[in-house]
Amino acid sequence: xxxxxxxxxxxxxxxxxxxxxxxxTAKKMAKLIAVIIGIxxxxxxxxxxxxxxxxxxxxxxxxxxxxxxxxGASAPPSWLVSIISTLSIGVGFMGGFLLGxxxx
Numbered sequence: 442x443x444x445x446x447x448x449x450x451x452x453x454x455x456x457x458x459x460x461x462x463x464x465x466t467a468k469k470m471a472k473l474i475a476v477i478i479g480i481x482x483x484x485x486x487x488x489x490x491x492x493x494x495x496x497x498x499x500x501x502x503x504x505x506x507x508x509x510x511x512x513g514a515s516a517p518p519s520w521l522v523s524i525i526s527t528l529s530i531g532v533g534f535m536g537g538f539l540l541g542x543x544x545x
Contacts (some may be wrong), residue, residue, distance in 0.1 A: 448456065452533065453533035454533060455533065456533030457533035457535065457536055457540075459537065460537030460539075462541060463537075464537065464539060464541030464542035464543075464545060465541035465544070467539070467542060467545075468542045
């Protein structure tokens with residue numbers, strides 16, 4: 442079985458382009474979600490100051506602090522294992538994703 446350098450190059454390039462697009466989109470979506478959450482918090486504070494609602498801020502804080510305490514968090518996700526197993530596409534994808542996320 443021969444290794445075709447041109448095929449590996451095409452797979453790497455395609456993975457890099459797809460990764461850049463997904464990274465760029467992920468960063469834009471993360472910014473949008475952050476803005477939405479910020480607006481919700483301001484709205485909650487406003488409604489709470491006018492005695493329209495009562496917010497249990499301690500419970501909200503505890504729910505965010507508990508996010509990192511997920512059991513089995515040290516095991517890599519199955520999608521990551523799949524990407525690593527197809528290295529020529531995976532390396533291009535990750536490089537493109539990081540560039541897209543950085544410049545997005």
